[in-house]
Amino acid sequence: MVALQQKKTDSLNPLDVLQEQMASDMDAVNVMILQNMQSEVPLIPQLASYLIAAGGKRIRPLLTLSCTALFDGDMKRAHALSAAVEFIHTATLLHDDVVDDSDERRGKKSANVVFGNEASVLVGDFLFSRAFQLMVSDGNLDILRILSNASAVIAEGEVMQLAAQNNIDTTMTEYEAVIEGKTASLFAAACEVGPIIADQPKEIVSAMRNYGLYLGMAFQVIDDVLDYNANREKLGKAVGDDFREGKMTAPVIFAIQKADATEREFWQRTLGDKNQNDADLATAQQLIKKHNTLAQGIEMAQTYGGRAIASLEIIPDGTLKETLKDLISFTINREF
Numbered sequence: 001m002v003a004l005q006q007k008k009t010d011s012l013n014p015l016d017v018l019q020e021q022m023a024s025d026m027d028a029v030n031v032m033i034l035q036n037m038q039s040e041v042p043l044i045p046q047l048a049s050y051l052i053a054a055g056g057k058r059i060r061p062l063l064t065l066s067c068t069a070l071f072d073g074d075m076k077r078a079h080a081l082s083a084a085v086e087f088i089h090t091a092t093l094l095h096d097d098v099v100d101d102s103d104e105r106r107g108k109k110s111a112n113v114v115f116g117n118e119a120s121v122l123v124g125d126f127l128f129s130r131a132f133q134l135m136v137s138d139g140n141l142d143i144l145r146i147l148s149n150a151s152a153v154i155a156e157g158e159v160m161q162l163a164a165q166n167n168i169d170t171t172m173t174e175y176e177a178v179i180e181g182k183t184a185s186l187f188a189a190a191c192e193v194g195p196i197i198a199d200q201p202k203e204i205v206s207a208m209r210n211y212g213l214y215l216g217m218a219f220q221v222i223d224d225v226l227d228y229n230a231n232r233e234k235l236g237k238a239v240g241d242d243f244r245e246g247k248m249t250a251p252v253i254f255a256i257q258k259a260d261a262t263e264r265e266f267w268q269r270t271l272g273d274k275n276q277n278d279a280d281l282a283t284a285q286q287l288i289k290k291h292n293t294l295a296q297g298i299e300m301a302q303t304y305g306g307r308a309i310a311s312l313e314i315i316p317d318g319t320l321k322e323t324l325k326d327l328i329s330f331t332i333n334r335e336f
Helices: 014-021 023-036 043-053 059-069 075-099 111-115 117-138 141-164 172-197 202-226 241-245 250-257 261-272 280-290 293-314 319-332
Strands: none
Touching (some): 014 023, 014 059, 014 319, 023 075, 023 117, 043 075, 043 111, 043 117, 059 172, 075 141, 075 172, 111 117, 117 141, 141 172, 172 202, 202 293, 241 280, 250 261, 250 280
């Protein structure tokens, strides 16, 4: 495993550095996002603006921009495709919050709470459509294939997660398939688009796709770890949402694998049978701490991070490459 150490400096974190490096391009992407979420139906830009204004680091479009700039590709094309990537992501957030009956997103009331489930689903559909319009306008069939496939895989991943929900016999292999679909597939596509814009050879395209895939896997594993051991304000949602929704994530799967009979009964009641009381989250956190499964989750993310770093070995050295490498450790070492 490649060692991933958190850097203790007063400098900007790698995501902030990446945002600075791509600042003018990200400004152009934000203009395209604003232009393409407009509609004569007032509720559409109103709801889309609400979610987009809630913040977020725009990591997926930043990856498309940086993976294009890395190879001196056409940044105007990257602007439009980065906006498409962000629309796909935003649409999935709208749909996810409806499916999960979420109350909060990035520290604010979720769009489905403010505008209703029906509006959230339909505006999510609108954003998906806008994303496909931007892809088609680019005219590259490989890019259209990559991003449309990612959209389908995301939906499959969400359905797989729904099927695994409340099933305490869910395996780690099944969990990894879920997070690859629902999260890592879009990271992979966002990174793969860049070298295609820049007409790079297949081995470079494959390397950047793998970088995005493994970064996305690490990102989601850490998100799932944080749900059991994070500060509410930093997480942007209520800690323990995954537990309350019965989602089978790495910390829980590892804990169930180590559970004795009494502990397994607890997991079956709370997750399998959806019979929870106010004290159960604290008990779940105690069991996760007892079996040290947060550390196992972090180790799992580090393994994916090591693979992401290895994927970049083929890429010529440079400042942007170093930032992408640093982004891996930053993703894994987010504050708990």
